[in-house]
Amino acid sequence: MVDLTTSYLGLSLKNPIVASASPLSKKLDSVRRMEDAGISAVVMYSLFEEQIVHESLALDHYLNQGTYTNAEALTYFPDMDHYNVGSESYLELIHKIKQAVQIPVIGSLNGVSKTGWIDYARKIQEAGADALELNMYAVPTDENVSATELEKDRIELIREIRGTIHIPLAVKLSPYFTSLPHFTKHCVEAGVNGFALFNRFMQPDLDIETLDVVPNVQLSTSAELRLPLRWIAILYGRTQADLALTTGVHTTGDALKAVMAGANVAMMASELIANGPKRATAILEEMQAWMGEYEYESITQMRGSMSQKAIAEPGAFERAQYMKALTSIDLRM
DSSP states (O other), X not given: OOBOOEEXXXXXXXXXXXXXXXXXXXXXXXXXXXXHTTOOEEEOOOEEHHHHHHHOOOSSOTTSTTTTXXXXXXXXXXXXXXXXXXXXHHHHHHHHHHHHOSSOEEEEEEOSSHHHHHHHHHHHHHTTOXXXXXXXXXXXXXXXXXXHHHHHHHHHHHHHHHTTOOSOEEEEEOSOOTTHHHHHHHHHHTTOOEEEEOOOOOOOEEETTXXXXXXXXXXXXXXXXXXXXXXXXXXXXXXXXXXXEESSOOSHHHHHHHHHHTOSEEEESHHHHHHOTHHHHHHHHHHHHHHHHTTOOBHHHHTTTTSGGGSSSHHHHHHHHHHHHHHTOOOOO
């Protein structure tokens, strides 16, 4: 029997299929159905500090100096009621889910202010979350703030959150870093236990009739797997943190590629939303069959087998693949 067990953020998981942050975690019944379908852990939908502001304006005067993000970015958020419920309901839901299921529950936080990040990280831990994912997406809009400053601020924030909570800590990143390996190295030094690659931010749309900003949610496709797949393959063996591939996991092949590139887990959301939690059951059965056919005994054995580390000359390999891709295009004019 093929062993599908893996670990992520120090948590022992029965298989590498994890439900990433999505509306599916807004209801206890949905989480139960995901557990029944074989999902090994669930990441809660993100608690946005903008939603918290709806309940209490007594935060850390976060317009003060614009640290950790630019205050201008707040104006780009549509009504947060479209995204989630209030903070107290969020914390209560985590507690209820933890009482009802056996799989690990990972909280997700997207803060704005230093106080907001730290205070609600602590509250999510107290609600019973097994780990916390920091959804660190922010749009830099200040031309006077350098990339170095932004990264330094984020590292310092991570260090302070790490000093406040004891549960495992993951950071969900966007791909827009000048040197992602350098940044992840300093994140690990600050206390990060894992990375989720990458954040698929729901870009807002503009309503030209009402002159308003509106949510515009589009589900991912397997084509989006390539970017996180590439970076998982590069970071595997070069970081002391665990790796989760999120964005573009829809098929059995997608999940297998994620693990072979070096991911501890493959996170799914769009596929589960589109086709229901039972889709995970089929993917897990197909993974076992494929691994048995190709004589893989376990996820541990397979993990990282197609990472950049497994290549004798990774730099040459990367450039060769780039050149091969370009020269393979047959332009018929």
